[in-house]
Amino acid sequence: MIATIAAAAIRFLCGARAHGHPDAHCSRPVVYFANHTSHLDFPLVWAALDPRIRAVTRPVAAADYWGRSRSRRILALGVFNAILIDRGHVSRRNHPVKLLADAVAHGQSLIVFPEGTRSSDARIRPFKSGLFYLTKALPDTLFIPVYIDNLNRILPKGEFIPVPMMSSITFGLPMEAHAGEHRNAFLARALNALEAMAPL
Amino acid sequence: MNILLDNEMKWLAGAVIVFLALSSITAFILKKTLKSDEGLALTANLTSRIRAWWLMVAIFFAALLTRGVGTIILFAVTSFLAFREYVTITPTHRRDHRALFWAFFVILPVQYYFLYIHWYGMFSIFIPVYAFIFIPIRLVLSGSYERFLERTAAIQWGLMVCVYFVSHVPALLMLDIKGYENRNASLLFFLVLVVEIGDVFQYVWGKLCGKRPIAPSISPNKTVAGFVGGVLTASLVGAALWKVTPFTPLQALAVSLLITVLGFFGGLTMSAIKRDRGVKDYGTALGGHGGVMDRIDSLCFAAPVFFHVVRYFFT
Numbered sequence: 427m428i429a430t431i432a433a434a435a436i437r438f439l440c441g442a443r444a445h446g447h448p449d450a451h452c453s454r455p456v457v458y459f460a461n462h463t464s465h466l467d468f469p470l471v472w473a474a475l476d477p478r479i480r481a482v483t484r485p486v487a488a489a490d491y492w493g494r495s496r497s498r499r500i501l502a503l504g505v506f507n508a509i510l511i512d513r514g515h516v517s518r519r520n521h522p523v524k525l526l527a528d529a530v531a532h533g534q535s536l537i538v539f540p541e542g543t544r545s546s547d548a549r550i551r552p553f554k555s556g557l558f559y560l561t562k563a564l565p566d567t568l569f570i571p572v573y574i575d576n577l578n579r580i581l582p583k584g585e586f587i588p589v590p591m592m593s594s595i596t597f598g599l600p601m602e603a604h605a606g607e608h609r610n611a612f613l614a615r616a617l618n619a620l621e622a623m624a625p626l
Numbered sequence: 627m628n629i630l631l632d633n634e635m636k637w638l639a640g641a642v643i644v645f646l647a648l649s650s651i652t653a654f655i656l657k658k659t660l661k662s663d664e665g666l667a668l669t670a671n672l673t674s675r676i677r678a679w680w681l682m683v684a685i686f687f688a689a690l691l692t693r694g695v696g697t698i699i700l701f702a703v704t705s706f707l708a709f710r711e712y713v714t715i716t717p718t719h720r721r722d723h724r725a726l727f728w729a730f731f732v733i734l735p736v737q738y739y740f741l742y743i744h745w746y747g748m749f750s751i752f753i754p755v756y757a758f759i760f761i762p763i764r765l766v767l768s769g770s771y772e773r774f775l776e777r778t779a780a781i782q783w784g785l786m787v788c789v790y791f792v793s794h795v796p797a798l799l800m801l802d803i804k805g806y807e808n809r810n811a812s813l814l815f816f817l818v819l820v821v822e823i824g825d826v827f828q829y830v831w832g833k834l835c836g837k838r839p840i841a842p843s844i845s846p847n848k849t850v851a852g853f854v855g856g857v858l859t860a861s862l863v864g865a866a867l868w869k870v871t872p873f874t875p876l877q878a879l880a881v882s883l884l885i886t887v888l889g890f891f892g893g894l895t896m897s898a899i900k901r902d903r904g905v906k907d908y909g910t911a912l913g914g915h916g917g918v919m920d921r922i923d924s925l926c927f928a929a930p931v932f933f934h935v936v937r938y939f940f941t
Contacts, residue, residue, distance in 0.1 A: 589723060589726045590706075590710050592714040
């Protein structure tokens with residue numbers, strides 16, 4: 427109930443229109459990977475999903491931002507059911523790839539941002555290698571590129587109040603790493619899949 | 627607010643509903659008879675337009691039923707949606723963020739609040755004086771002088787068209803016209819109906835016998851024949867509606883001519899902005915259906931002039 431209202435509110439605030447198929451691939455867990463320009467990114471991808479898929483989809487977010495204050499933590503964990511990643515102290519026990527692979531093994535889909543941090547303009551930054559290691563840990567899982575447009579103008583890096591412009595969110599065709607594909611080759615292919623959806 | 631849902635409004639509502647029902651039936655028959663690809667595309671376009679009209683008429687009457695407050699809220703929301711479409715396709719600067727926040731969440735509601743409390747003086751100068759001074763000040767404080775005039779002007783123009791001009795439609799409810807007490811809703815209805823009929827018939831006449839485009843580089847579909855036919859048809863409809871207005875038949879004709887010509891230029895101006903930004907519709911700037919701005923573009927210029935003509939000559 428709260429999730430449905432929150433999702434509708436986020437879609438209205440971001441004037442969001444979804445393209446592609448946010449309701450496809452609901453039979454087994456998938457990994458959505460998107461470009462990152464705003465704190466509103468993961469709430470919007472989450473809000474754009476079909477409710478049945480949203481119920482089993484967990485955004486992956488930075489613990490140093492979303493876990494910092496009590497209200498943010500309640501929002502991240504209580505409403506979005508996010509997986510918070512500690513970017514500062516990575517050990518073998520809390521290794522992000524392991525945490526994420528465990529969630530998928532439990533039937534949960536993920537929303538990840540392979541750039542690792544927000545881009546300050548609309549350009550997509552090079553991907554961190556984490557996405558590649560995730561494909562190694564999850565060989566049978568589909569990876570779906572999601573392109574987010576204009577959110578960087580609604581809530582740019584460094585601002586804390588959103589301005590209600592319109593945005594769009596495009597779900598692309600699923601992809602997976604080929605057997606023996608080199609890390610950089612896969613990351614370049616994944617980046618291209620996102621860039622191909624950007625408007626000219 | 628002086629609004630009474632009298633018999634006159636009931637007749638107007640009934641007439642519009644009958645007209646829309648006839649259009650829906652026509653579209654349905656066309657869909658069954660036209661089998662070519664071109665015909666199917668045309669009827670699909672027609673059906674979606676008519677459906678949008680049903681929705682708008684329903685919202686419009688629901689708003690009038692609330693005796694004014696609803697009408698103000700309806701146009702405030704319309705302004706909000708139109709302004710967001712406008713800002714989305716406008717190349718704003720990163721440093722415009724705070725100024726835009728003020729425009730959306732303070733200037734827009736305050737303009738409609740002045741309307742709500744019937745403060746005519748502030749309603750008419752708040753945006754052109756205070757908001758127009760505030761926006762450049764906020765941009766100066768943001769610390770960037772890059773494209774300064776362009777950025778200031780873009781926000782000011784958006785506020786002027788999407789908020790200030792549009793707010794003159796519900797402002798008609800505020801006028802005290804002698805011998806026309808409690809009938810202002812009909813006047814609002816008259817303005818919207820005549821301008822929109824002008825729009826529809828420009829399209830129809832243009833399709834039937836339009837050849838020479840008026841502004842080929844801006845809007846190739848707007849033809850001389852469409853313009854003349856649309857303006858004349860809508861003006862005759864406006865003249866025929868003189869009984870629901872404070873005008874004589876001749877005055878109704880003249881006023882209708884004025885607002886349909888302004889409606890045409892309003893639409894053309896908004897088209898020029900779209901052309902410049904390389905988008906077809908305000909709403910489809912980012913995919914989807916045509917936007918709010920595409921539906922109200924012809925009202926933008928007509929509303930404030932109509933308001934002041936009525937205010938000057940009839941109050």
